Ligand SMILES: Nc1ncnc2c1ncn2[C@@H]1O[C@H](COP(=O)(O)OP(=O)(O)OP(=O)(O)O)[C@@H](O)[C@H]1O
């Protein structure tokens with residue numbers, strides 16, 4: 217479903233991805249690990265068509281994520297490491313998401329409730345005024361409601377309290393199916409029972425890729 221071929225990404229002279237080649241197939245559930253600055257987020261942003269490769273390339277279901285970004289993003293649910301500065305109110309954001317991706321509003325509400333995020337009393341609040349954990353919960357609820365065949369989580373639990381982390385992983389376990397899931401994490405013990413593949417990066421390279 218995702219083919220990364222000799223992908224190199226440089227910012228000025230510093231190299232963030234160094235000839236990375238990987239193939240992710242349906243049913244893969246991957247923990248992507250590595251030290252701060254290893255290139256994990258850069259790899260994900262390249263998959264999403266957010267960064268142009270310096271050389272090499274990425275294909276998602278055979279499509280180029282830069283040239284065919286809208287089509288590619290239809291198939292991906294993504295929760296970023298840092299929530300984007302969205303100025304819309306929660307109400308407006310949910311309306312927009314449902315309109316543009318076909319996600320079900322009721323499902324967003326019910327996933328949010330499972331993570332103890334009270335949407336109803338915050339409907340008119342701007343997304344950017346929510347707490348870090350609340351933003352993350354809302355983005356997770358949206359990502360689950362979108363029911364995509366590819367789900368990418370870049371340190372999704374970083375801002376969550378311990379209870380919310382458990383709630384999140386319980387939801388993921390219930391939702392497990394034939395899709396492709398990619399979890400960037402620094403806490404392997406949290407995703408251990410969810411993944412069947414572990415990839416380690418260091419200094420922009422894949423240093424280990426192990427199926428379990
Ligand atoms: N837009 C950018 N401009 C310049 N340098 C960048 C940019 N994005 C990433 N980098 C650099 O690429 C390298 C890898 O960063 P990246 O965010 O991919 O690391 P990471 O593995 O996700 O780390 P972390 O665990 O801290 O999230 C870093 O040296 C970073 O400074």
Ligand SMILES: [Mg+2]
Pocket residue numbers: 256257258297370
């Ligand atoms: Mg990162």
